[in-house]
Amino acid sequence: MRRTSFANWPCSIARTMDLLGDWWTPMVLREAFYGIKRFDAFQQELGIARNTLTDRLRRLVDEGLLEKRPYQRQPVRYDYVLTEKGRDFFGVLAAMNQWGDRWLSGEAGPPIVFHHGTCGHDSHAEVVCAACREPMTSGDTRPRLGPGYPPRLAELPDVQRRFNRPDSLDE
Structure with missing residues (x-):
């Protein structure tokens, strides 16, 4: 069965979920933040199947969140290290x-x-406005079309309706 791709949706949440793909990917990233670097350590800490872990690590490397660095030559084995993009997660x-x-x-x-x-x-984490440093909540924050939203879609009536709602999202 082929899954739906959100990679080209005009929404950063959808694109991020497309990159993550499943629940294992953020768990692998969590372990990387905890200092895990080696395949066997990821596998042991998560109890994840080896083929699933191989797939998730490959995807995170392909997407630029992890970098493979050889630590052994015979046989070749790698550390998986967070990149700037990965650390930003x-x-x-x-x-x-x-x-x-x-x-x-x-x-x-x-x-x-x-x-x-x-x-x-x-x-703990807090979401604050980058401009005024005040907390951002669902009651005082609303989405607006950004410069990267496709112009042909921005003109559609349902998109206009969606992004021209009242200021409060808690209503």
Whole structure:
């Protein structure tokens, strides 16, 4: 069965989901942020099938989130190291972690906390406006067509309706 591709949709969320493809891909990236670099360590930590892990690592390398670096010659074996593009995915994982901490943690509290080395505090992700540094919420933020939205689609009545809604999304 062939899956639907969102790679060319005019939406960064859809394109990101197309890149991720399934639940294993963000888990592999999580492990990379935890310092895992070697195939066997990814496999052991995640309990993922070797063929599935091979596919996910290949895709992350092809998409530029991980880089393969040989650490052994006979036989050739590789470390999988986060690239700049891969390291930039941290914000996505941190936001997912914060949401999970709020809505899925048990009475004992969050299973993992993030320690911010710059200030020395345990903290969590927040989505803030890059311009004013105030928190962005669903109630005060709405999507608008950006410069990369295809002009031929922007003229469609359903697209116009979709992006010309009231200012508050909580209504």
